[in-house]
Amino acid sequence: MLIHGLQKMTLLDYPGKVACTVFLGGCDFRCPYCHNYELADGTAGPIMDDSEFFKFLGTRQGLLDGVAVTGGEPLLRPDLEAFITKIRELGFLVKLDTNGYHPQALSALLDKGLVDYVAMDIKASPTRYGVVAGIEKPDTDRLSQSVSIIMNSPVSYEFRTTVVKEFHNIEEFHHIGQWIKGAKAYYLQQFVERDTVPDKTLHSPSEEEMALFLEIVREYVPNARLRGI
Ligand code: SF4
Numbered sequence: 001m002l003i004h005g006l007q008k009m010t011l012l013d014y015p016g017k018v019a020c021t022v023f024l025g026g027c028d029f030r031c032p033y034c035h036n037y038e039l040a041d042g043t044a045g046p047i048m049d050d051s052e053f054f055k056f057l058g059t060r061q062g063l064l065d066g067v068a069v070t071g072g073e074p075l076l077r078p079d080l081e082a083f084i085t086k087i088r089e090l091g092f093l094v095k096l097d098t099n100g101y102h103p104q105a106l107s108a109l110l111d112k113g114l115v116d117y118v119a120m121d122i123k124a125s126p127t128r129y130g131v132v133a134g135i136e137k138p139d140t141d142r143l144s145q146s147v148s149i150i151m152n153s154p155v156s157y158e159f160r161t162t163v164v165k166e167f168h169n170i171e172e173f174h175h176i177g178q179w180i181k182g183a184k185a186y187y188l189q190q191f192v193e194r195d196t197v198p199d200k201t202l203h204s205p206s207e208e209e210m211a212l213f214l215e216i217v218r219e220y221v222p223n224a225r226l227r228g229i
Helices: 052-058 079-089 103-111 125-132 140-151 170-179 208-219
Strands: 005-010 019-022 066-070 093-098 117-121 157-165 187-188 226-229
Touching: 005 052, 005 103, 019 052, 052 079, 079 093, 079 103, 093 103, 103 140, 117 140, 125 140, 125 170, 140 157, 157 208, 170 208, 187 208, 208 226
Parallel strands: 019 066, 066 093, 093 117, 117 157, 157 187, 187 226
Antiparallel strands: 005 019
C-alpha cells in the first residue's frame, strides 16, 4: 500500500479519539472545492509504503487510540482491507472517510466489522451532485446505497457536507435533509477559502447562512450540528 500523507497526531479527524491520519491518493470525484486535490488527481506522489507506516504505528501503541484513513478515496484501493486489518491487529480503532461512491466495497468492510467509524460526504442533493462533485452524470443510486448501508449498520458514523456559498442554498438542504432523514449524526462544515483549491472563485458561506442551513436540516436530522464554527 502506497501512502501519500501522514499526520502523526490529530484530535480533530477522529471524533473523541486521539489518532493519526493516513492519506491515500486517488479519487474518482473532482470536487472544485477540494482541499486535497493533489491527492485526488494523483499529482502528489507517495511519501512512504505500508512497511514504513506500520513501523511508525508500532511506536504509537498506547499513545494513539486510532487511525483515520482518508484520501482521496480510500475505497478505490484494492488492498484497503488488508491494510485496515493490520491496523486493527495492532490494537487501533479505524475511522474511514469516504465519498460514498463505492457501496459494495464499503459494505464488505462493514460486514466484516473492520471499521469502527465511517464519515461519508453528502456533497449536494442528488440532482446537483455532478456539479458539486465535479463529475458528469453521477450514479446517485450508488450514493443512496451507501447512505442506507451506513444507516442500517451498527457502526458509528456521520454524514457531512462542506457548505460552499455558490453551491448550497435553502432548497438544497431540504433535499439533502430528506435524503438522509433520521440519520444519527450530520455535520455542516463551512468551506474554507484557500488558493490551493481547483476553483478559486468559490466562497465560504457566512455564519448566519450556516445557522439558517442548520435550522433547515434539523427538521430532518434533529441532531445535526455545525463543525468548525
Ligand atoms: S471526494 Fe474528497 S478527495 Fe475526492 S475530489 Fe472530492 S473532496 Fe477531494
